[in-house]
Amino acid sequence: MTIDEFANEVAAFPWARPVFRVDMHHTWFPSHADWKGAESVDGMWTYHTRDRNFEDIAQHVSIAPDGIIWSGRDWNKTPASIGCNMNANVFMFETVGNFDEGNDRLEGVQLAAVVAVIDTVQRQFRLPVQALLFHREVPQTLKTCPGTSIDKFDIMSAVSQRRRDALTA
Numbered sequence: 001m002t003i004d005e006f007a008n009e010v011a012a013f014p015w016a017r018p019v020f021r022v023d024m025h026h027t028w029f030p031s032h033a034d035w036k037g038a039e040s041v042d043g044m045w046t047y048h049t050r051d052r053n054f055e056d057i058a059q060h061v062s063i064a065p066d067g068i069i070w071s072g073r074d075w076n077k078t079p080a081s082i083g084c085n086m087n088a089n090v091f092m093f094e095t096v097g098n099f100d101e102g103n104d105r106l107e108g109v110q111l112a113a114v115v116a117v118i119d120t121v122q123r124q125f126r127l128p129v130q131a132l133l134f135h136r137e138v139p140q141t142l143k144t145c146p147g148t149s150i151d152k153f154d155i156m157s158a159v160s161q162r163r164r165d166a167l168t169a
């Protein structure tokens, strides 16, 4: 899906649960260099269901290096996000890449899609930009997810800017 197609899907989707938070992750693997489109999405599905025993792929959407948004788990299902009994009523996405310092960079069309996904879901449920959680923020993990090169304030600022732009358009 493009950003516009995603916005249309979110608006038309028969939501059966409220969402009160958006969780951001990076895949780490596949990185940008490993990305093979549908084959990579299938690979994540296989890994999550077979090796990690999830009932389905963990995330609701995956955001590819080319900015395309791939659908994953049913949006009405709780995601396998951060655990800690904190997954209910969450919309979870994976940013494809390894965004730890010195590896991939989140920029251009992929950054625009990340900001659009957060903004679109938050607006659907009338949430503030602060209704965003980075995986690394929970003390139960040692992961750097969604990557040490990504600053949460920068992401929230970009979402806020996008929301202002929409209001003045």
Ligand SMILES: [Zn+2]
Pocket (backbone or CB within 6 Å): 024, 025, 026, 135, 143, 145, 146
């Ligand atoms: Zn994560």
